[in-house]
Amino acid sequence: DIYEYEEEGCKVVAEEIADLIREKQQKGEMCVLGLATGNSPRGVYKELVRLHKEDNLSFSNVITFNLDEYYPMEKTSVNSYNHYMNELLFDHVDIKPENIYVPDGSVARDKIKEYCNAYEKKIDEVGGIDLQLLGIGRTGHIGFNEPGSYMNSYTRIIALDDITIDDAVKDFGSLSEVPKGAITMGVGSIFKAQKIILLAWGSNKAEIIKKAVEGKITDDVPASFLQQHKNVKFVVDIYAAGEL
Ligand code: GLP
Numbered sequence: 001d002i003y004e005y006e007e008e009g010c011k012v013v014a015e016e017i018a019d020l021i022r023e024k025q026q027k028g029e030m031c032v033l034g035l036a037t038g039n040s041p042r043g044v045y046k047e048l049v050r051l052h053k054e055d056n057l058s059f060s061n062v063i064t065f066n067l068d069e070y071y072p073m074e075k076t077s078v079n080s081y082n083h084y085m086n087e088l089l090f091d092h093v094d095i096k097p098e099n100i101y102v103p104d105g106s107v108a109r110d111k112i113k114e115y116c117n118a119y120e121k122k123i124d125e126v127g128g129i130d131l132q133l134l135g136i137g138r139t140g141h142i143g144f145n146e147p148g149s150y151m152n153s154y155t156r157i158i159a160l161d162d163i164t165i166d167d168a169v170k171d172f173g174s175l176s177e178v179p180k181g182a183i184t185m186g187v188g189s190i191f192k193a194q195k196i197i198l199l200a201w202g203s204n205k206a207e208i209i210k211k212a213v214e215g216k217i218t219d220d221v222p223a224s225f226l227q228q229h230k231n232v233k234f235v236v237d238i239y240a241a242g243e244l
Pocket of ligand 1 (some may be wrong): 036037038039040041067068134135136137138141142143144164
């Protein structure tokens, strides 16, 4: 779906999420959301907070799994995705703390494998993700699944691509401050979701959106794997759609 303005697209996606939460509520079921960070979903979280405050949307039946976190990274650091999620969403809604899962970038190196396997297992245990939100990096990454990530990759630690590290300098202040790794759900983890919505705004995403949507399916562009998912929607603005 193509919108003229980012704000408009974010509102429609937030409404869709709210509808799903309410539908599950009526059935007495939990709603499992897969969440993304970065700039792209900011407007969605803003609108969800508004719907909570002004339209009685409750998150009491919501379980969330975030896609990724830098490694190494303290949870409390202002640059952590843990911090981002608290600031933008969790601190402002009635989600139960025990229903929030964001990868922990401070687990000891020798415990990472075990930690990642447990994260993946937890997603399956609660019945899998109903709706997964995604952004896209200029390398074509989804989550932090950089080029070279396989279709059957699951939650694991990865090394960040140089382009991704460069793009993160604006957040961290300098190159030396940017973590060189991350814990991320895999392409396979993402694929298990019932529905996927990928968000992209602005002309600097136009080239990679074209490759992801119209290009060859290849691990050089991990987002291109999405062409094979049964229920996926790209929500973009006219600028990100500029090369389609
Ligand atoms: C980071 C995140 C991704 C996100 C991407 C794009 O690398 N790990 O999940 O999709 O950035 O970010 P933005 O939405 O800021 O363009």
